[in-house]
Amino acid sequence: MKLTKFFMFLAALALFAACSKEPTQLNPGGYTGTNKDISNNKTAGETESSAAQNLTEVDRPQKIQEMVASRGNQDKAAPTLKFIEPTPGATVNSSTVKVKLELGGELMGYKPMKDPQTEMGNHIHVILDNQPYEAYYNLDQEFELRNVADGEHTLRVFPSRPWHESYKNQGAFQMVKFTVKNGGADVTKPATTNSNQMMSNANTATAPEGKAMENSTAGAVDTSKPLLTYSRPKGDYKGVDAEAIMIDFWLSNAKLVGDGGDYRVRYSVAGGEPKFIDKWQPIWLSGWTNGKHTIKLELVDKNSNLVENGGYNSTTREITVAK
Structure with a gap:
């Protein structure tokens, strides 16, 4: 009798331990790989x-x-773009890549520029590789892609409205491939100014618009x-x-x-x-x-x-x- 009670006690103890143990997750968080x-x-x-x-x-x-x-007839415009710099297949021996565009087409009053009061205006979306776009307002000056890593890159551009809706007419979108060689970019951090301040978009007479870019390649x-x-x-x-x-x-x-x-x-x-x-x-x-x-x-x-x-x-x- 005592032996039977002893075995019943052991069975109950084992059952308690099994219930209190956390279940093993075969795929926690839906994560199935390294990324x-x-x-x-x-x-x-x-x-x-x-x-x-x-x-x-x-x-x-x-x-x-x-x-x-x-905006009058601007929404009916059909702006087109052409790359002046960089040219297709160009090799740039600097980590700063200068972008220069020519605007054409049926503009109907469309012109990229930023209103100093609203901080808005027509602009060009500039996309390095597959990074988020940067806004380019003053086409009279070059736009600088700073701290671009060595390697092959793509650059995509198209005209946009102040609320960032793109123009979708033929000739509006342009894309080039170019290569940065021996540019000396620091791929671990964005570029900085001489005063050690992080660079950001600018639109002044002394400095062209531009952005310090993240590390990427064309793919x-x-x-x-x-x-x-x-x-x-x-x-x-x-x-x-x-x-x-x-x-x-x-x-x-x-x-x-x-x-x-x-x-x-x-x-x-x-x-x-x-x-x-x-x-x-x-x-x-x-x-x-x-x-x-x-x-x-x-x-x-x-x-x-x-x-x-x-x-x-x-x-x-x-x-x-x-x-």
């Missing part, structure tokens, strides 16, 4: 409400409609294949500007299904349910919650398969919303 895809896993600063928010597509905001009305991109260029959203959105946020992009060598083509643009927010854009035009999304959000844009075929092109056709950016 996390931030579109499927929330970043440390991303709010829990980010993935659960209810985003809806809305009309162009009233503020933007009023800006369009005040195996083919300029003759379908190419998606991520443009917006980008950066911080505050107050009324956070009510409706625009998704915009440039599309090369491809047509979307809604325009009679074979491709779609797939987007997702914070790893949420993917949705599709079937016509090449911007969309506006409302319902954002405060905090950080990741936005992923991809070019896919009719069967929702990613169209590969050097990694450029799948791009993720992070924005911050503060209403």
Whole structure:
């Protein structure tokens, strides 16, 4: 009898130990490799409400409609760009790459410039490799890409409106490949001025506009294949500007299904349910919650398969919303 009670005691003890032990996670956090895809896993600063928010597509905001009305015929313009510097295939023996563009086409009053009071205006989106764009306002001066690493690079440019909506006419988009050789860039940090201050965008008479660039290279991109260029959203959105946020992009060598083509643009927010854009035009999304959000844009075929092109056709950016 005593022996039976002893074995029952041992069995109960073993059962208690098994229940109190934490279960082993076969795939904690959905992480299956050496690199996390931030579109499927929330970043440390991303709010829990980010993935659960209810985003809806809305009309162009009233503020933007009023800006369009005040610009006369500029929205009907068809601006074109041409690279003066760098030229296709050029080798640049400096970590500072000077960008010079020629503006042409049917301008109808369109001219890049920044209003000193509003800090807004027509501008050119300048994209090194697949980094976020930089805004170029004064085409009378060169734009400097500073601290560019050695290697092959791509440069993409296209005209934009004050609210960052791109012009999508033929000839507006241009792309070149060039190589930086023996430039001596410090790839561990952005460039600094002589006073040891970090460089930032500038538009003064003494210093050209420009930006210290992050470390990147061109990748195996083919300029003759379908190419998606991520443009917006980008950066911080505050107050009324956070009510409706625009998704915009440039599309090369491809047509979307809604325009009679074979491709779609797939987007997702914070790893949420993917949705599709079937016509090449911007969309506006409302319902954002405060905090950080990741936005992923991809070019896919009719069967929702990613169209590969050097990694450029799948791009993720992070924005911050503060209403």
